[in-house]
Amino acid sequence: MPLLELRNVRVSYGRVEALSGISLMVEEGEIVALLGANGAGKSTTLRTISGMMAPTSGEVVFAGQRISGLGPEKIVRLGLSHVAEGRRIFPGLTVRDNIMLGASNRRATRRELNADVEEMFALFPDIRPFADTLCWKLSGGQLQMAAVARGLTARPKLLLLDEPSLGLAPLIIQKVFEVIREIQRRGTTVLLVEQNANMALSVADRGYVLETGLLKLSGKASDLAASDEIRAAYLGGRAA
Amino acid sequence: MDIILQLTFAGIGVGSIYALVALGLVLIYRATNVVNFAQGDFPMMGAFILVVCLLSAGLPYWLSILLSLAGMVVFGAAFNLGVYYPLRNRSYLPVLISTLGASILVQNIILAFYGPQPANLPALLPFRGFQIGSVFLDPQYIVIIGVSALLVVLQYLFFEKTLLGKKLQATSQDKEMAGLLGIPVKRMIMLTFVYSALLGGIAGILVAPIIYFSITMGNAIALKAFAATIIGGFGDIRGAIIGGIGLGLIETFGAAYISVPYKDGFAFVVLFAFLMLLPQGIFGEKIAEKA
Numbered sequence: 440m441p442l443l444e445l446r447n448v449r450v451s452y453g454r455v456e457a458l459s460g461i462s463l464m465v466e467e468g469e470i471v472a473l474l475g476a477n478g479a480g481k482s483t484t485l486r487t488i489s490g491m492m493a494p495t496s497g498e499v500v501f502a503g504q505r506i507s508g509l510g511p512e513k514i515v516r517l518g519l520s521h522v523a524e525g526r527r528i529f530p531g532l533t534v535r536d537n538i539m540l541g542a543s544n545r546r547a548t549r550r551e552l553n554a555d556v557e558e559m560f561a562l563f564p565d566i567r568p569f570a571d572t573l574c575w576k577l578s579g580g581q582l583q584m585a586a587v588a589r590g591l592t593a594r595p596k597l598l599l600l601d602e603p604s605l606g607l608a609p610l611i612i613q614k615v616f617e618v619i620r621e622i623q624r625r626g627t628t629v630l631l632v633e634q635n636a637n638m639a640l641s642v643a644d645r646g647y648v649l650e651t652g653l654l655k656l657s658g659k660a661s662d663l664a665a666s667d668e669i670r671a672a673y674l675g676g677r678a679a
Numbered sequence: 680m681d682i683i684l685q686l687t688f689a690g691i692g693v694g695s696i697y698a699l700v701a702l703g704l705v706l707i708y709r710a711t712n713v714v715n716f717a718q719g720d721f722p723m724m725g726a727f728i729l730v731v732c733l734l735s736a737g738l739p740y741w742l743s744i745l746l747s748l749a750g751m752v753v754f755g756a757a758f759n760l761g762v763y764y765p766l767r768n769r770s771y772l773p774v775l776i777s778t779l780g781a782s783i784l785v786q787n788i789i790l791a792f793y794g795p796q797p798a799n800l801p802a803l804l805p806f807r808g809f810q811i812g813s814v815f816l817d818p819q820y821i822v823i824i825g826v827s828a829l830l831v832v833l834q835y836l837f838f839e840k841t842l843l844g845k846k847l848q849a850t851s852q853d854k855e856m857a858g859l860l861g862i863p864v865k866r867m868i869m870l871t872f873v874y875s876a877l878l879g880g881i882a883g884i885l886v887a888p889i890i891y892f893s894i895t896m897g898n899a900i901a902l903k904a905f906a907a908t909i910i911g912g913f914g915d916i917r918g919a920i921i922g923g924i925g926l927g928l929i930e931t932f933g934a935a936y937i938s939v940p941y942k943d944g945f946a947f948v949v950l951f952a953f954l955m956l957l958p959q960g961i962f963g964e965k966i967a968e969k970a
Contacts, residue, residue, distance in 0.1 A: 489859060515861040527856040529849045536845050543846065544861030552842075593861070 440503060442467045442597055442628050443488065443519075448497035448507075450480075450487050457483040459652040460497065465597065470619065470629045472639035472660065474669075475649035481632040482524050484649070485599045488630075489521035490514040502596065515544040520595035524602055526586040530575035534566055534585050537574055541592030559588040562618065580611035587618060597628045604635045616642050640664040681813040686931050692820035694927020695827035696722075699882040700904035701911070701919035702834070703875035709851035709914055710871040711763060713774040717782035719901025721879020725751050726887035726896065727789060728880075730798045740803065747884055748877065755876025759869050767868075786894050797893040803885075823885045830878065831920060847871065899943065903930075906950040912960030921961060 441464035450458040458480045465471045475481050486492045488499055490511040499507040506514050515521070520541070528537050538556050547555070560567040563584040569577060574585065583603055590598055600619070604612040612635070619642050623629060633639035640646055640660045648656040648669065656663065663669050704718045728750040732743035762781045766774045804818040838844035850857045850867040858864045882900070890896060904919075907926045911918025926946050933945035953960065 491855065491859065511855075511858045512861055512863060515859060521859055523856060523859060527853055527859075529852045529856070531852050532845060532848055539842070540845060540849050540857075540860055540862065543857075549842070589860070 441465060442502060443630065444500045445484070445488070446498050446500065448484075448487060448494045448499060450483055450492055450494050457652055458487065458494075461649075461652075461654055462497075463647050463654065463657070465628060465630050467596075467628055468623070468626070469644045470623050470631060470642055472636075472643035472646040473630065473632045473649060474634075474636045474639060474646055474663075475655075477634070478651070479649040480652045481649055482601055485521060485523075485601050485630070485632055489519060489599060491521075491523075515593060515595075518544075518594070518596040519599070520544070520590045520593035520597070521599040522586050522590040522601060522603070524605075526582045528574045528577075528582050528585050528589070531573060533571050533573055534577070534581075535570045537585055538588045538592050541589035542594075544593045555592050555594075559592060562591075562621065563588050565614070579606050580608065580614075583607060583611070583615060584618075587615070587622075591622065591627070595627060597630065598622060600629060600631045602632055602634065604633060604638060612638060636669070637664070682935070684814045686935050687928065688814065688816065689820060690928035690931035691924055692817075692823045692927070693931060694907075694924035695823050696882045696886045696900065696923075697903045697907045697926050698920045698923025699827055699830065699878050699885075700900055701907040701923045702831075702916065703878040704901075704904055705908055705914060705916055705919045706851075706871050706878075707875050708908075710847075710868050711767075711774065713763070713771045713778065714905070715875075716775060716779040716901075717758070717762070717785065718875075718879060718904060719897030719899075720782050720785050721751065721754075721876050721897070722883030722886065722900050723892075723894065723897035724754050724785065724876075725880025725883030726800070726892045727793070727883075727894075729884050729887060730800060730892045731793075733800065734798055740801075744884055747880060751876045751880030752873050754880075755873035756869060758876060759872035763868070763872065764865075789894050793894075795894065797891045799891055800888045802888045819885075819888050826881065826885060830881070834916075843870075903946050906946050908960075909950060910953050910960055912962035915960070915962040918960055918962040 443465040445461050445463050448458055448461045449456065461484060473481050473484060483492065487494055490506065490509055490513070494507050498505055501517060501519055504517065506517065529540070535556055538559050539552050542552055542555060560570065566581050566584045566588070569581060574582065577585065587600070587603065603615050603619070607615065616638055619629060619631065631639055631643060640663055643660040645658065646660050646663045647654055648663070656669065700718060700722060703721060704715060707713065707715045725747050728747040729743050732738045732746050733740060738746070758781065762777050763774060766777055802819045803822050806818060808815060808817045838848060846857070846862045847867050847870065850862060850864055854864050857867070903926055904923065907922035908919050909922070910925060911920070911922025926949065929945050929949055930942055934942040
């Protein structure tokens with residue numbers, strides 16, 4: 440049984456249909472990349488999985504339970520954590536507090552929370568010096584680290600990452616993707632949305648390609664990276 | 680010199696009341712993005728319950744205060760469920776009109792069942808106050824300043840030191856993201872309304888012995904509290920406190936040195952001046968915090 444399954448999911452913003460029947464699955468332990476151009480429906484897919492949007496038809500099944508329509512507060516308690524587009528770090532709280540609030544989906548004592556935060560600073564040593572800094576003072580890369588750390592503090596079975604490389608310097612992107620591999624090694628499944636298809640396919644096991652609300656292609660990451668169609672459309676390479 | 684100390688003491692006392700109501704206004708604004716036009720009815724309601732318990736039912740003062748506080752918790756919860764909650768997914772305007780309607784409704788319900796007569800509440804402490812040098816300290820003002828200062832300190836500790844306080848802050852900064860993390864957003868907003876009503880109720884209980892209870896007593900307080908938040912910087916908690924106390928001082932000194940009949944006018948002259956010259960207020964709105 441896959442950890443996550445979308446069955447013919449349709450989603451609309453008012454009259455505009457953003458997803459026109461998407462079916463995909465994520466197996467436990469995988470990194471799956473969801474690729475596509477701007478406006479293809481990648482973020483909408485993640486928003487639908489985490490309950491920020493309700494599908495007009497179709498269903499989302501997580502760990503054997505139908506979750507479409509449950510709402511984000513309940514879904515995150517089931518172990519599905521969404522690092523949203525734009526990071527969405529609380530600007531008026533410190534890095535430590537932001538990370539700590541990632542555990543709002545479960546009961547934890549203050550001591551456990553402090554241990555969780557320490558664990559995150561071990562995984563992201565770059566933001567440890569800013570533990571008690573208000574987040575509006577942080578750079579984009581630091582915010583991204585804090586956002587991923589906050590998502591992981593929920594101790595999710597499945598982590599949804601929306602454009603973790605957006606707006607970051609190449610060196611920082613490298614670091615973020617190293618962390619994504621490390622997250623997988625620790626046993627968390629990852630569904631990754633990216634415009635940086637090269638980078639995404641280099642860490643992913645499998646990939647899906649979205650185009651204007653429909654799945655165009657799917658397959659092993661290595662096959663997708665080698666396919667001419669992908670290279671031409673999304674990777675900036677020349678078609679043969 | 681003595682007269683200045685005397686006026687400062689009174690000004691801080693009155694300003695504390697504005698600050699408490701302004702705090703409640705800011706907390707609701709930050710949690711819901713709506714200015715609550717019924718904020719002045721929170722102190723009126725707190726004072727009204729006190730009047731009914733103390734004067735009509737003849738209960739002891741301490742019990743009347745407890746009942747009034749309990750009543751404000753219920754009132755705040757009912758206000759959230761009846762006025763805000765059904766409209767929470769609409770824009771700010773329907774909610775704003777809804778709060779305006781609630782204010783008219785509450786005042787008229789009391790008018791219908793209790794009547795229009797004002798009530799004179801006895802002071803909380805039975806002694807007459809004392810003299811330090813040539814400054815006379817009225818015990819009710821001492822209570823007002825003391826309780827307000829204590830509330831500000833407790834609120835600071837609650838928001839900065841407790842996990843629940845941080846969840847409330849997170850909710851006011853980004854509701855959608857707070858929900859995505861599993862923070863129970865509806866409960867946080869409920870808590871905000873209850874606390875805000877309680878703050879207003881306490882202000883009403885404290886001020887009623889000084890200014891008489893009347894159904895419309897909250898209107899002037901709410902206007903001053905609103906002016907205080909603009910002077911302090913809208914949406915800023917420090918601004919609400921500084922703005923409230925500043926306004927109390929301006930009003931008191933203005934009445935003493937310029938004109939008593941125009942006492943209420945000074946607050947608004949200052950408000951106009953701020954709107955023209957420094958519209959973001961003393962602390963400004965931290966744009967980054969809203970981004």
